[in-house]
Amino acid sequence: MDVVTEKLTLITQNFPAPIRELGVSLIDEKCYVQLIEKLDFSDIECVKLALSKGxxxxxxxxxxxxxxxxxxxxxxxxxxxxxxxxxxxxxxxxxxxxxxxxxxxxxxxxxxxxxxxxxxxxxxxxxxxxxxxxxxxxxxxxxxxxxxxxxxxxxxxxxxxxxxxxxxxxxxxxxxxxxxxxxxxxxxxxxxxxxxxxxxxxxxxxxxxxxxxxxxxxxxxxxxxxxxxxxxxxxxxxxxxxxxxxxxxxxxPAVQKKKAVAAESQKVYPAEVEPIDETLSQEYFLSNGRQRRSRPMQRVDHAEGSGSSRKWERKVD
Incomplete structure (x- = not known):
């Protein structure tokens, strides 16, 4: 037995009682003395038992x-x-x-x-x-x-x-x-x-x-x-x-289906556009499609019967 082993056995032989009792309860008295106190691993059965317990x-x-x-x-x-x-x-x-x-x-x-x-x-x-x-x-x-x-x-x-x-x-x-x-x-x-x-x-x-x-x-x-x-x-x-x-x-498949439903619910579709009545399209364009430009008030002569009258009105392009 070398010097290192002798020093280690001095420690293992003086373990506190609770540790020794636990070791004995796991691998019995014979194997505890052989493996722990003597640090002798030549007993194959004790080694197998200790490995199994571990x-x-x-x-x-x-x-x-x-x-x-x-x-x-x-x-x-x-x-x-x-x-x-x-x-x-x-x-x-x-x-x-x-x-x-x-x-x-x-x-x-x-x-x-x-x-x-x-x-x-x-x-x-x-x-x-x-x-x-x-x-x-x-x-x-x-x-x-x-x-x-x-x-x-x-x-x-x-x-x-x-x-x-x-x-x-x-x-x-x-x-x-x-x-x-x-x-x-x-x-x-x-x-x-x-x-x-x-x-x-x-x-x-x-x-x-x-x-x-x-x-x-x-x-x-x-x-x-x-x-x-x-x-x-x-x-x-x-x-x-x-x-x-x-x-x-x-x-x-269940998860794939859930993800597909979630992706479908997040899609944004363009809103449906109602067709415009062609008879109203020109009026709609004139009133909404372009801005009206105002000019200064001008005097316009209107002939009514034999006489004439003058009215001020604003021309609109």
Whole structure:
């Protein structure tokens, strides 16, 4: 052991008790002593566990903000064009099932914690899709939001009170749920040749998160059902990522229509001119088309009968 390592171990061996307890709770006593206090990285299993824990914590932290750009995009534009409501509802159910299944099995929070934050964010996106949707009837929109909120509350209550055995069956159902949650969005993107208001950051983050989750679950959990769910989610998110690249910059038809209507309403058309009566055109021109020039008053003789009279009058050109 060189001098630098000896000095570092003197520091790591004297960490405050709260830091040591946190480290032990994450990677157990044996690996904490090996990796932190001795700074010995020759134990491959401890290194893999530490890497898995680090990735897991990173995913949980990232999961708490991964859908925030999507929510901000909807609120900024007040438009949910291109977002599939069935996709988000099914995805939320998948997250909730995995959340309660993992919690009831006492899995480490670092292996499933992001499902809590993703569920909350997906519920918010689902409600915003209804709020800023194309429905012209405000009362119906409000009713739909109330129904969807009640559905989510009922789902959470049912999962919380469900037995562990039934949760295990539902965890198997997350595989088709993951599949069907992405298919409506993928289909909508393909038909519109656009990804609409879908956030590129959210899609990329989910791809990275699924890759990391495959590693952490294989290292710490070893549940093949959970791993299969993340594998399928990775495949479908990759399809969405490819669509983001193919349709980048394309506007959905609904947005194109709105812009076309707005542009049409701003056009200025010349006013219709009524035809001028030809019999009045000369009189109109004489009275309005040119200015009349006045001359000084002149005396003009008019012959009337046998006599004559003189009148003063003003000649007009």
């Amino acid at each position: 990735l897991g914590i990173g995913i949980v932290v990232g999961g708490s903000i991964v859908k925030v750009p999507q929510i901000a995009l909807i609120l900024r534009t007040q438009d949910s064009a291109g977002l599939s409501l069935p996709s988000y509802i099914l995805e939320t159910l998948s997250y909730l099932i995995t959340l309660f299944y993992s919690y009831r099995n006492s899995f480490p929070f670092s292996t499933f914690g992001e499902n809590l934050f993703l569920s909350v964010q997906d519920i918010a996106v689902s409600l915003f899709i209804l709020l800023y949707g194309d429905s012209p009837n405000p009362s119906r929109r409000t009713g739909d939001i109330g129904l969807l909120t009640g559905f989510f509350v009922a789902s959470i209550s049912a999962l919380y009170s469900m037995s562990l055995e039934n949760l295990a069956y539902l965890q198997l159902a997350t595989l088709p749920l993951s599949l069907f949650s992405k298919i409506p969005q993928i289909t909508a993107n393909h038909k519109a040749k656009s990804t609409g208001q879908l956030s590129a950051f959210a899609v990329l983050s989910q791809i990275v998160g699924c890759v990391a989750r495959l590693y952490t679950t294989s290292t710490e959990v070893g549940d093949p059902v959970v791993q299969a769910g993340f594998g399928l989610a990775l495949l479908l998110n990759l399809v969405l990522g490819i669509q983001m690249m193919l349709y980048w910059g394309n506007m959905p």
